[in-house]
Amino acid sequence: MSSPVLSIRGLTTEFVTPAGVVKAVNDVSWDLYPGETLGVVGESGSGKSVTAMSILGLVQSPPGRIVAGEILFDGRDLLTMSARVLRQLRGSQIGMIFQDPMTSLNPVLTVGQQIAEALQLHDRGLSREQARARSIELLTMVGVPNPEGRYDQYPHEHSGGMRQRAMIAMAIANDPKVLIADEPTTALDVTIQAQVLDVLRTAQERTDAATILITHDLGLIAEHADRVIVMYGGKVVEVADVLSVFAAPRHPYTLGLMTSLPRLDVELERLDPIPGSPPSLIDLPTGCSFHPRCRVSKGRDVCRTQVPPLYEVGGGQRAACHFSEEVPAEMAVAARAMGTDAGNGAP
Amino acid sequence: MRGTAAHIVRTLLLSLITLFGVSILIFLMLRVLPGDPARVLAGLNASEEQVSRLREQLGLDESLLTQYWGFITGVLQGDLGESARTSRPVTAEIAVRIPATLILAVVATVIGSVVGVAAGVIAAVRRNSFVDHAISSVAMMGVSMPVYWLGLLLILLFAVTLGWLPAAGSAEPLSIVLPATTLAAFSTALISRMTRASMLEVLGQDYIRTAEAKGAPPRTVIIKHGLRNAFIPVLTVISLQFGALLGGAVLTETVFGWPGIGRLLVDSIAARDFAVVQGIVLVYAAAFILLNVIVDVLYVVVDPRIRY
Numbered sequence: 001m002s003s004p005v006l007s008i009r010g011l012t013t014e015f016v017t018p019a020g021v022v023k024a025v026n027d028v029s030w031d032l033y034p035g036e037t038l039g040v041v042g043e044s045g046s047g048k049s050v051t052a053m054s055i056l057g058l059v060q061s062p063p064g065r066i067v068a069g070e071i072l073f074d075g076r077d078l079l080t081m082s083a084r085v086l087r088q089l090r091g092s093q094i095g096m097i098f099q100d101p102m103t104s105l106n107p108v109l110t111v112g113q114q115i116a117e118a119l120q121l122h123d124r125g126l127s128r129e130q131a132r133a134r135s136i137e138l139l140t141m142v143g144v145p146n147p148e149g150r151y152d153q154y155p156h157e158h159s160g161g162m163r164q165r166a167m168i169a170m171a172i173a174n175d176p177k178v179l180i181a182d183e184p185t186t187a188l189d190v191t192i193q194a195q196v197l198d199v200l201r202t203a204q205e206r207t208d209a210a211t212i213l214i215t216h217d218l219g220l221i222a223e224h225a226d227r228v229i230v231m232y233g234g235k236v237v238e239v240a241d242v243l244s245v246f247a248a249p250r251h252p253y254t255l256g257l258m259t260s261l262p263r264l265d266v267e268l269e270r271l272d273p274i275p276g277s278p279p280s281l282i283d284l285p286t287g288c289s290f291h292p293r294c295r296v297s298k299g300r301d302v303c304r305t306q307v308p309p310l311y312e313v314g315g316g317q318r319a320a321c322h323f324s325e326e327v328p329a330e331m332a333v334a335a336r337a338m339g340t341d342a343g344n345g346a347p
Numbered sequence: 348m349r350g351t352a353a354h355i356v357r358t359l360l361l362s363l364i365t366l367f368g369v370s371i372l373i374f375l376m377l378r379v380l381p382g383d384p385a386r387v388l389a390g391l392n393a394s395e396e397q398v399s400r401l402r403e404q405l406g407l408d409e410s411l412l413t414q415y416w417g418f419i420t421g422v423l424q425g426d427l428g429e430s431a432r433t434s435r436p437v438t439a440e441i442a443v444r445i446p447a448t449l450i451l452a453v454v455a456t457v458i459g460s461v462v463g464v465a466a467g468v469i470a471a472v473r474r475n476s477f478v479d480h481a482i483s484s485v486a487m488m489g490v491s492m493p494v495y496w497l498g499l500l501l502i503l504l505f506a507v508t509l510g511w512l513p514a515a516g517s518a519e520p521l522s523i524v525l526p527a528t529t530l531a532a533f534s535t536a537l538i539s540r541m542t543r544a545s546m547l548e549v550l551g552q553d554y555i556r557t558a559e560a561k562g563a564p565p566r567t568v569i570i571k572h573g574l575r576n577a578f579i580p581v582l583t584v585i586s587l588q589f590g591a592l593l594g595g596a597v598l599t600e601t602v603f604g605w606p607g608i609g610r611l612l613v614d615s616i617a618a619r620d621f622a623v624v625q626g627i628v629l630v631y632a633a634a635f636i637l638l639n640v641i642v643d644v645l646y647v648v649v650d651p652r653i654r655y
């Protein structure tokens with residue numbers, strides 16, 4: 001495998017709140033390789049967005065602070081470089097698509113102005129006409145009909161789907177090496193989610209950007225990602241390529257996400273959501289932070305007392321579980337209970 | 348834009364009704380004021396006969412309806428009547444005073460807007476810093492200090508002690524500095540607080556994060572993406588303040604001997620000079636309506652979401 005475009009090592013991001021220090025991202029490490037789509041999945045509050053904001057250097061401080069780690073991009077640490085140099089990378093080398101297109105565009109500037117700005121910020125020599133022409137090209141590329149007319153319209157004159165297409169156009173405007181999409185379809189109507197994902201995929205293919213696809217929806221990962229990072233309580237609990245993870249998840253939390261996934265072949269009432277609620281990031285459970293909700297642990301002491309490292313479990317798959325070898329058997333149990341062969345490949 | 352033009356025409360037509368209402372109100376309010384205008388005008392030593400002659404001369408012995416009819420038909424022909432004190436046309440009395448008031452209000456509003464918006468933006472960007480607290484404290488003083496007190500303080504310092512600026516009157520170009528500053532103090536404070544609050548809200552919006560993610564430098568983020576949005580509610584405050592300055596400069600005009608319309612109004616009320624008071628109030632009402640129309644148009648310019 002070629003060398004990664006982005007390497008995160010021991011990233012720890014906290015928020016100081018009146019209730020205590022929130023460990024939003026807790027010693028996270030992973031690599032992103034050129035051309036791949038890396039899915040980052042986990043329940044709401046597991047630290048996915050904060051990881052993305054840490055990469056861009058956009059964690060609000062206060063209350064946020066990055067207390068440890070490095071983020072290597074092209075061999076340079078984003079966390080220690082000057083604000084100016086980082087700013088030159090933002091939007092040119094690293095593009096970002098946010099969750100809510102209704103609020104992520106500036107209401108008093110036209111959609112076209114906002115795309116043109118992304119171009120002109122990183123290319124001083126670009127004239128207004130050139131920026132306009134290029135922006136219209138980008139709008140065409142992301143499938144916006146009547147791009148010339150749309151260029152001069154304001155965000156409130158666009159539907160959610162059109163705005164998210166514009167956000168994608170803005171993010172890929174400078175052919176970034178890394179594209180981060182944080183829940184790019186969560187805020188959209190189900191009927192247009194698939195279209196927008198197609199646009200994202202096309203955009204990614206055109207620019208050949210390595211993509212980080214953040215979502216709480218494992219189904220999206222199955223369809224769009226090559227590899228997956230599973231986050232729980234601010235930590236990475238499983239890393240695997242998509243085929244392996246759907247064939248045989250090795251962390252009980254990943255299994256829980258899979259069995260709670262709505263599927264065409266399973267009746268809704270037989271879905272099996274993970275019991276309990278996400279952990280408090282201020283006061284994490286001792287040992288493995290998933291143990292209070294875990295059905296594999298069965299009350300064993302080691303789960304309560306020892307933090308499991310990310311064990312190599314074979315085939316490039318890694319899982320932070322003391323009993324990861326028991327997970328496939330548990331999956332068979334779950335599959336029988338749901339009356340389906342849950343373990344057979346992607347949905 | 349055509350919608351906006353139609354909106355303006357509609358507003359202006361409706362405002363005719365408003366003006367008509369205002370004319371009735373001010374007419375009646377003056378007549379229920381205690382004190383007989385003829386007696387006030389005639390002076391303490393006037394005989395009963397002189398007073399009644401004056402009353403007749405002013406038309407005050409006629410029925411209210413007749414008096415109002417005379418007033419309103421005059422207004423429709425652009426005639427606001429004569430001042431009982433000076434016997435000059437009311438329109439001339441007002442026209443002489445308008446420039447002084449207008450220039451004072453404009454200069455004070457410009458000072459208030461520029462300084463207030465700048466201070467508000469700085470306070471918001473450096474929130475909870477020393478600068479923010481300093482701006483807040485000064486703004487607090489600005490909204491709570493009585494105008495005449497601030498005016499006297501400034502006169503004492505800059506005119507009497509330092510001798511840099513004229514204390515009163517409007518003879519020299521520099522004369523406007525002290526009254527305008529005094530008048531601007533309150534607006535500046537108000538506008539800076541509004542700007543700060545509005546900026547803080549805007550800087551927390553998702554589109555600010557988008558601008559940062561694009562690689563925009565802080566200045567671009569704050570001005571182009573932040574202030575342009577934050578300015579919309581501030582515009583309301585500025586226009587309200589300008590309206591208030593047009594009408595409420597009485598104290599400042601008195602302290603600084605500024606020959607504006609505010610003093611004319613106060614003097615005319617004291618002298619029961621009905622025609623002048625009615626005229627000034629009508630002109631104010633018309634000016635407010637005009638101001639509102641201008642602000643409506645400005646909204647369309649600053650906020651593309653607003654269409655009429």
Ligand SMILES: Nc1ncnc2c1ncn2[C@@H]1O[C@H](COP(=O)(O)OP(=O)(O)O)[C@@H](O)[C@H]1O
Nearest residue numbers: 015022024043044045046047048049050063281
């Ligand atoms: N500005 C903030 N102040 C305090 N806590 C925050 C802030 N931003 C995020 N957090 C906390 O960090 C945790 C992770 O959030 P986030 O990364 O947004 O989760 P998600 O995986 O849903 O994207 C959450 O518990 C959230 O409450």
Ligand SMILES: [Mg+2]
Nearest residue numbers: 048049182183
């Ligand atoms: Mg999130």
